[in-house]
Amino acid sequence: MSTHEGLIGSAATSAATSTSASSSASASVRTVVELHGVTKEYAGGVAALRGVDLTVAEGELLGIVGPSGSGKSTLLHIVGTLDRPTAGSVAIAGHDISRLSDRALSALRAQHIGFVFQSFHLVSGVSARDNVAEGLLYSGLSRAERSRRAAEALDRVGLGDRMKHRPHELSGGQKQRVAIARAVVGEPDLLLADEPTGALDSASGEAVMALLHDLNQDGATIAVITHDTEIAARLPRQVRIRDGQVVADVGNAPVSDVGNEPMSDGTRCVAP
Amino acid sequence: MTVTRRNRGKLSPARLGPRDVLHVGAAGLRSRPVRVVLSSLGIAIGIATMIAVVGISASSQAQLLRKLDALGTNMLVVTPGEEMFSGQDTKLPETAPGMVGQIKGVEQVGATGDVDHSARRSEKIDEDETNGITVKAAQGKLLETLRGTMRSGSWLNEATGRYPSVVLGHVTARRLGVTEPGQQVFIGGRYFTVTGILDPLPLAPEIERSALVGWDAAEQYLGFDGHPTSVYERSADGTVDAVRELLAPTVNPENPQAVAVTDPSAALQAKAATEGAFSTLLLGLGGIALLVGGVGVANTMIISVLERRHEIGLRRSLGATKGQIRVQFVAESLLLSGLGGLAGVALGAAATAVYASSGGMPWVVPPWAVGGGFGATLVIGTIAGLYPAVRAAHLSPTLALQTA
Numbered sequence: 001m002s003t004h005e006g007l008i009g010s011a012a013t014s015a016a017t018s019t020s021a022s023s024s025a026s027a028s029v030r031t032v033v034e035l036h037g038v039t040k041e042y043a044g045g046v047a048a049l050r051g052v053d054l055t056v057a058e059g060e061l062l063g064i065v066g067p068s069g070s071g072k073s074t075l076l077h078i079v080g081t082l083d084r085p086t087a088g089s090v091a092i093a094g095h096d097i098s099r100l101s102d103r104a105l106s107a108l109r110a111q112h113i114g115f116v117f118q119s120f121h122l123v124s125g126v127s128a129r130d131n132v133a134e135g136l137l138y139s140g141l142s143r144a145e146r147s148r149r150a151a152e153a154l155d156r157v158g159l160g161d162r163m164k165h166r167p168h169e170l171s172g173g174q175k176q177r178v179a180i181a182r183a184v185v186g187e188p189d190l191l192l193a194d195e196p197t198g199a200l201d202s203a204s205g206e207a208v209m210a211l212l213h214d215l216n217q218d219g220a221t222i223a224v225i226t227h228d229t230e231i232a233a234r235l236p237r238q239v240r241i242r243d244g245q246v247v248a249d250v251g252n253a254p255v256s257d258v259g260n261e262p263m264s265d266g267t268r269c270v271a272p
Numbered sequence: 273m274t275v276t277r278r279n280r281g282k283l284s285p286a287r288l289g290p291r292d293v294l295h296v297g298a299a300g301l302r303s304r305p306v307r308v309v310l311s312s313l314g315i316a317i318g319i320a321t322m323i324a325v326v327g328i329s330a331s332s333q334a335q336l337l338r339k340l341d342a343l344g345t346n347m348l349v350v351t352p353g354e355e356m357f358s359g360q361d362t363k364l365p366e367t368a369p370g371m372v373g374q375i376k377g378v379e380q381v382g383a384t385g386d387v388d389h390s391a392r393r394s395e396k397i398d399e400d401e402t403n404g405i406t407v408k409a410a411q412g413k414l415l416e417t418l419r420g421t422m423r424s425g426s427w428l429n430e431a432t433g434r435y436p437s438v439v440l441g442h443v444t445a446r447r448l449g450v451t452e453p454g455q456q457v458f459i460g461g462r463y464f465t466v467t468g469i470l471d472p473l474p475l476a477p478e479i480e481r482s483a484l485v486g487w488d489a490a491e492q493y494l495g496f497d498g499h500p501t502s503v504y505e506r507s508a509d510g511t512v513d514a515v516r517e518l519l520a521p522t523v524n525p526e527n528p529q530a531v532a533v534t535d536p537s538a539a540l541q542a543k544a545a546t547e548g549a550f551s552t553l554l555l556g557l558g559g560i561a562l563l564v565g566g567v568g569v570a571n572t573m574i575i576s577v578l579e580r581r582h583e584i585g586l587r588r589s590l591g592a593t594k595g596q597i598r599v600q601f602v603a604e605s606l607l608l609s610g611l612g613g614l615a616g617v618a619l620g621a622a623a624t625a626v627y628a629s630s631g632g633m634p635w636v637v638p639p640w641a642v643g644g645g646f647g648a649t650l651v652i653g654t655i656a657g658l659y660p661a662v663r664a665a666h667l668s669p670t671l672a673l674q675t676a
C-alpha cells in the first residue's frame with residue numbers, strides 16, 4: 001500500500017453514511033471489509049449484533065464507539081475472523097469467510113489481519129524483538145527473516161533502542177507499541193485494535209494513537225475501538241454502535257489533512 | 273461500490289518447521305523451571321528404576337561371564353559312577369590320572385583322593401567333629417588344572433608332599449581358624465604343618481572345603497589306598513567334546529558305566545543365565561512409577577493450557593491453526609516427559625555404575641533398555657499431551673482473549 005493510495009482511501013470513504021458516496025471512488029480502491037446484515041447471537045439468546053452493515057476501504061482509519069455491552073468487541077472479532085456470525089455475510093480482503101475452513105481462516109489472519117489488544121498479550125520473559133517476531137511465526141518466513149523484520153517494525157514504532165528489553169522492563173505505552181509492532185510486522189491489510197489505550201495513561205495513550213495515525217498515513221487500514229470521545233473525535237471516521245446496531249457512521253475532517261476539505265454536506269471531495 | 277475480490281491464491285496456512293515447533297513447545301517450559309523439574313520427576317524415577325533393574329542384572333551377568341571366561345569351560349571332572357548292579361560306590365583305578373593324560377588334547381591333569389580322616393585344629397577336639405571338611409590327597413598339576421591361586425604360602429611340591437604338610441581350601445582355613453601358613457592342623461593322629469591357603473575355587477567348591485596333603489604323605493601317614501576319587505583334566509577348547517567321549521572308556525575300559533564325567537562350568541553357565549533374568553517385580557514397580565509420572569505430566573499440561581488461554585488466543589489471532597496449537601502442546605508434553613526420560617536414563621545408569629563398582633562388576637547398561645525406556649517416555653508424553661492439546665486447540669479464540 002502506498003501513502004498516496006492510503007490518502008485516497010480515507011478520503012473516499014470516510015464521508016460515507018451511505019455506500020453510494022464511496023461508489024464514486026476510483027476503481028483502484030479496494031474494499032478490505034464488507035459486512036452485510038451481520039447478526040451474532042450467543043447461546044442464551046443474547047443478540048450482540050443485530051443486522052450490521054459495514055464497509056471499510058483500504059487506507060481508512062475508523063473508530064468504533066458505543067456504550068459498554070453494545071457489541072463493539074463482538075463486531076471486531078467477527079471482522080477479525082476470530083468468530084463467525086450467526087447470520088449475514090462477511091468478506092475480508094476479498095474472501096467470503098462463510099466459505100472458508102478454520103484452517104483457511106487461520107491463514108487469512110496470518111496473512112491479512114493484525115490485532116492489538118487492550119492488555120497487550122505480550123509473552124513475558126521474551127525480548128521485545130522476539131515478541132514482535134512471534135507475529136510472523138505462522139507466516140512461513142524463515143527465522144532470520146522474521147527477526148530482521150521484527151527489528152524493522154520495532155524501529156517503525158520508535159522502539160529501536162528497546163529490542164532486548166523484556167515486557168516487564170517496558171512502560172505500558174511501550175508495551176502497547178511493541179504489540180502494535182507485532183500486529184503490523186506482517187504488513188496486514190487490516191489492523192484491528194480493541195481499546196488499545198484502555199490500559200494506558202493519557203500521555204501514553206496519545207503516543208499510541210499518534211502511532212496509529214502515522215501508520216495510517218503510511219497506508220495501513222485501521223479499525224480502533226475506543227471509549228475516549230476525544231480520541232474518537234480525531235479519527236477520520238466514526239462508527240457508532242448501540243444495542244448491536246450501527247446507529248451512526250460519520251466522517252470527521254482529519255486534523256492534519258489539509259488537502260481534503262470537507263464539503264457542506266459532510267462529504268469530502270476526492271483528491272484526484 | 274467497488275468490491276475488488278482480489279483472489280490472492282488459495283488461503284493455506286504455512287507449515288511450522290521443526291525448530292519452530294521446538295520453540296513454541298519450549299516456550300511454556302522456559303518460564304516455569306521448577307514445575308518442569310517436579311512434573312518430570314515421576315517419569316525420571318520410573319525410567320531410572322527400570323534402567324537400574326536391567327543394568328544391575330546385566331552387570332552381574334557380565335561379571336559371571338567374565339569369571340567364567342577366566343575359569344574356562346574346558347575342564348572336565350572324572351568321578352566314580354554308581355555300580356550298575358550292586359549300587360555300591362566304585363573306585364577309579366590308580367592309573368586313571370596317567371591314562372587321562374594320554375588322551376589326545378588333554379593338557380593338564382590333576383587328581384584328588386579321599387582320605388578317611390578328619391582335620392581338626394588340635395587333638396583335644398573330638399574326632400567326629402568334621403566341620404564338613406574332608407581330607408584329600410592331591411596329585412599332579414591339580415592347582416594349574418583348576419586355575420587356582422594361593423591366598424598365602426605355597427602349594428605342595430616334591431618335598432612338602434612327602435612330609436606331613438597340608439594346604440587348606442579357604443573355607444577349611446576359616447572353619448579351622450587357620451589364618452596363616454606355619455600353623456598346625458591335627459589329622460589322623462599327628463600334626464600337619466599348613467604350607468599354604470588357597471583362594472576361592474569357583475569350579476571346585478569341594479576343594480574349597482578340603483585339607484590337601486601330598487599323595488605320598490597320605491599313603492605314608494594316613495593309610496590312603498592310592499585310588500583317586502576325582503580326576504580333573506583340562507584340554508584345548510576345541511577338543512572338549514571329543515575328550516568327554518573318551519574319558520570313561522579310557523579310565524575304565526571294562527566298565528565305562530562305572531565312571532561319571534561332569535562339567536563344573538555348566539552350573540556357572542546356568543547361573544549366569546538366571547542372573548540375566550532381572551526381577552520382573554522391580555521392573556513392574558518402575559513401570560508403575562512411569563505411569564504415575566505420565567499422569568503427572570498430563571496434569572501439568574492441563575494446568576498449562578488453563579493458564580495460557582491468553583497465549584492460545586493470541587496465537588490463534590496471529591494465524592495459528594488448531595493443528596498448530598495441538599502440535600505446540602504435544603511438543604511441550606513430549607519435551608517435559610523427554611527431559612524426565614533423559615534424567616531417568618542418566619540416573620539409572622549412575623545407580624548401575626555405583627552398584628557395579630561397589631561389587632567389582634563391569635558397568636553394563638544394555639542399549640535396548642535405554643532405547644526402550646526413552647521410547648516409553650515419548651509414548652507416554654504423547655498420550656499425556658494429547659487430551660490437553662486437543663482442549664487447547666478447541667478453545668474459542670474470542671473466549672481465550674477475554675481479559676477476565
Ligand SMILES: Nc1ncnc2c1ncn2[C@@H]1O[C@H](COP(=O)(O)OP(=O)(O)OP(=O)(O)O)[C@@H](O)[C@H]1O
Pocket residue numbers: 042043044046047048066067068069070071072073074075
Ligand atoms: N461469549 C459470550 N457469550 C454470551 N454473551 C456474550 C459473549 N460475549 C459477549 N456477550 C454479550 O454480548 C454483548 C456485547 O458484548 P461486547 O463484548 O461485544 O460488548 P462491548 O461493546 O465490547 O463492551 P465493552 O465496551 O464493555 O467492551 C454483551 O451484552 C455481552 O454480555
Ligand SMILES: [Mg+2]
Pocket residue numbers: 072073074194
Ligand atoms: Mg469490548
